[in-house]
Amino acid sequence: MNRPPFEYADLFAGIGGFHAMLDHAGGQCVYVSEIDREARETYSRNWIDPLPERARPVVNTDITLDTPDDLPVGVPKHQVLAAGFPCQPFSKSGYQRGMDEARGTLFWNIARILEERTPSVVLLENVRNIAGPRHRHEWETIIRTLREIGYRVSDTPTVFSPHFLPPHLGGTPQVRDRVFILGTYIGPERVAAELAAGEETAPTVRRAPVEDWQATDWQSEWVLDEDAAIDDLGRYRLSAEETAWVNVWDDLVQRMWSSTGRRLPGFPLWSDAWVPEHTLDPLEMDALPAWKRQILIKNAAFYDSNKRVIDAWRKDHPEFKDFPTSRRKLEWQAQDTPSLWDTIMHFRPSGIRAKAATYLPALVAITQTSIYGPRRRRLTPHEAARLQGLPRSFTFGPQRDSASYKQVGNGVAVGAAWHVFRTHVERDAADLPKALVKAVLGADLNPAGDALSTKAFEYLDEGEERPQAS
Template sequence: MSMKDHFTFSDLFAGVGGFHAALHSLGGRWQFASEIDAEAAAVYDYNWLRPLREAEPDDEARRRYRVSGDIVELTEPVVKVPRSDVLTAGFPCQPFSKSGFQRGMAETRGTLFWNIARILQCEEKRPAVVMLENVRNLAGPRHRETFATIVATLRELGYRTSSRPAVFSPHLLPSASGGRPQARERVFILAHFVGRDRAEHPSAFDDPVVSPAAFANTWSKHDWDLSQHLPLEPEESVEQRYFLESAERKWLDTWDRILHAVARRLHPGERMPGFPIWADDFRSVEDARALIRDAEALGRPLPAWKQGFLLKNAQFYERHADVLDPFRFELDAFPASRRKLEWQAGPHRPLEETVIQLRPSGIRCKLPSYAPALVAINQTSIVGGRRRLTPREAARLQGLPEDFQFRHTLPDGGWAEQRDAASYKQMGNGVNVGVARFVFARYVEQHADEIREHAANVVHAVSRGAASS
C-alpha cells in the first residue's frame, strides 16, 4: 500500500473509539489518542491499540501505542500532541446539553475547545482537516454566541468552515450509507486549512456539508425495524441480568392493562392520549380548575404547559374513571415517576410491541421502528416488554463493528470484561460511527480541491475507502 492510500489521525476526547472506527474504515491510521476517563481509555486500548502493538516487532515500537490522558496537560503550556493529517474531537457536551445547566463556555469543561484551538494554531502541529462533534443543543438558540465563537476562532486560525453546522442523526441516514435505528441528533463541525485570508473571505461561508433533507425522497425514518435492522439478539441467548426486575415488570404490566382497558372504549379512528398521563392528577375538571386558581391566588401560578396537562388529565379521567379507578391502589404504590406514562406509539398496541424507557419524567413508550438516543445515564431502552438492550446491541446502535469488545487490557497482557454500567455510559457518550464516517467522507469529497493542497493523501484515501464500502 502506498503512502497516499492512507492518512494519519489524532483522536481527542476519544471515548472508546467511534471516530477511530469511522476514519480507519476510510484509510486512516492512528497517530494519537487522548481520553481522561480511565475505563473508556482501557476499552479503546483493547480494541484499537492492542492489535497495533501485537503487530510491532520490538518493544520500543510497541510503547508508542497508548492512550494519553488529560488534554489540558497535553496542550499547556506547550502542545505535546503530534501532527497528523486529520484531528477529531468529540469535546465534552455537558456544558451544552439540555440535561445539564447549559452554561456553555462559562463552565470549565466548555473551555476545552480552546485546548483544541491551541493545537490548531501551532504551525508544526496543524492538521489539514478538523472534525468536531457535540450535542444538538450546541447549535440551539441558547448557545448561538458560543457556536459563533467556535466558527470565528476556526476561521482566524485559517480553517474554512460553514456558518452552520451539519446536524445529523443515524436514523435519518439510510442503512446502506451507514445509518442505524437510533434517534441521535448531533452537531458536526468540519473545517480544513486554507489560510486566514481565504477562510475569512465571505465566499468561504458555505452551507453545511450535508443534511438529512438530501434523503427525503429516498429514505424515511419510518422504514426502520429495530428487531430486523439492529438486529436484536434472540431472547434465549440474552443473559438473565438484562431482564427486568419484578417491580419493573409490575409497573409495565399495570400500565399495559390500563391502556388496554382505555383502548377498548375509544371511538373508531380515535387515538391514544398524546399527552403525558399523570395518575396523580386523576381528578375532575372542576377540581383541576380549582387547583389552577388556588395556585394563582397564592402567587405561584402554574406554567401554561402544566395547566394544559392538568386539564387534559382531568378530562381523560372523567371520561374513563370507571376503568381507571380500579387501578388507583396499584398505581399509588409505585414511585412517583412510574405513575406517569408518555404514549408515543400511535394506535394502541401491547407494551411488549413498543420500545420503552424508564425516564425520570415517567415511562415512555415509542414505536419499535428505531430506538431513542442512548444516554450516559440509566435510561437504557427496554424491548419486548421484558429486557433492556444489551451492551452488544448498544454498540450496534452506535455502528461499532461486531468484533468490538467491552474489555480492558491487563498489565500481564491478558484482559478483563468491563462492568455493564461503564459500557452503557460509554455508548451514551460516544459518536455514531456510520454518521461520522458518512459526514467526513462527504465533506472531503465536496472540498477535495482545497484539501488536496495540504493533504492529497486524505482525498485519495477517503475516495478509495468510500468507493470500496
C-alpha cells in the same frame, strides 16, 4: 510496511467512534487522548491492543499535558484531527477574541494543535445545544478561532442524526442529533479573502433523510443480539415489579382500544390527576405554571371522557395505588402500537415513556437504558454499541455495565460521523491531499459493517422494497 493514505489524531476519543470510521477509510491513528481511565481501556482493548507494536498510536491521558502555553505541542503530524470535545463556557469579555478568548477551555487545546500542526481536515462533534441560542457566543468564538487559524468553516451548524441514513450508508435506528463542525485548512489569508468576497460556506449536509429513507422504516430489533448468545441474560430482563408496572398499564391500553377504538393520548398521563374537571379549583390552577395547569386540565378531561373504563381498571388493579409515583405516570408516544409490550420503553423519573419500536431515543450517559418490550428486557451494552454503529466484534471486556452504558452514551455515532466527513471531503476535494481524498471516497459507503442484522439490508435485494419487521 505500506504508508497509510493519511494519519489522524483522535482527541477526547471515548471508546473510538471516530477511530472506527477513519480506520474504515484506511487511515492510521498516530495519537489518542482520553482522560477517562475505563474509556481509555475500552479504546485500547478494541483499537490498539490488536495492532503490531510499530503501528500503535501515542496514547495520552490528558490533552492539557501535550498543549502547553510556551512549548511545542506533543502531538505528531497528522492530516485529520477528530474530536468530540466537551463544551465549556467562554468569557464574554468584549476585549478578547479568538484564540485568546478560547484560552482556559478545552477547545483552546484543540486550537493549539490546529495552529501548530495545521491538519488538512478538522472534524469536531458536540451536542446540538452548542449551536443553540444559549451558547451563541461560544459558537461564534469557535468559528472565529478556526477561521483565524486558517480553516474554511460554515457559520451555520451541520446537524445530523444516524436515523436519517439508510442501513447501507451506515445508518442505525437511533435519533441522535449532533452538531458537526468540519473545516478544511486553506490558510488565514485565503479564508479572509473568501469572507471578504462574500463566499458563504454552506453546512456540509442537511438535517434530512438521505436517499428518501423513511425513519419510520427502522426496526430497533436489527441491533439486538440473539437472547441465547447473551451471557447472564437474566441481568437484563425486567424484574417482577417492573413487569407488574407494564402489565397494569398495558391492561388500560387494551381496555381503551376495546372501548373507544383508540390507544392512549399523547400528552403525559398522570393518574393521580384523574379527577372530574369540575373539581379543579380555579384559584389553585391559576397559581400553577402554565405547562402544569394544561397537563392537569387534560388529565381531568381524559378522566371525564373515560370514567367508566378508568374506574373499572382501577378497581381490578388495587395494587396500582402502591406503585411509585413516577410509575403512576405514562407518556404514550407509540401511536397505534397494539400493546405496551410491543413498544420501546424507558423508566424515567417523569414516568414510563413508550414509543413505537422503530428507532430508539438517543443513548445517554446516565442509566436510562432502553427496554425492548417484545423481549421484556433492556438493551445490553454490546447492543448499545451496535446502535452507535460499532462492529459486533466490539467488546467492553469485564468492566461494569454502568461504565459501558456511560461510555456508549458519550460516544460518536459512526455512520453519522462518516456521512458528514465523507461529504465534506468530496466537496472540498480540490483543497485536500489526493491520497486522503482517494482513500475516503474509495472506501465502502457503509462504515458500520455488521452492526445491523442482515434483515436490515433485505430491501436492497427486493427492488428497493422497504424492509419489514421480522
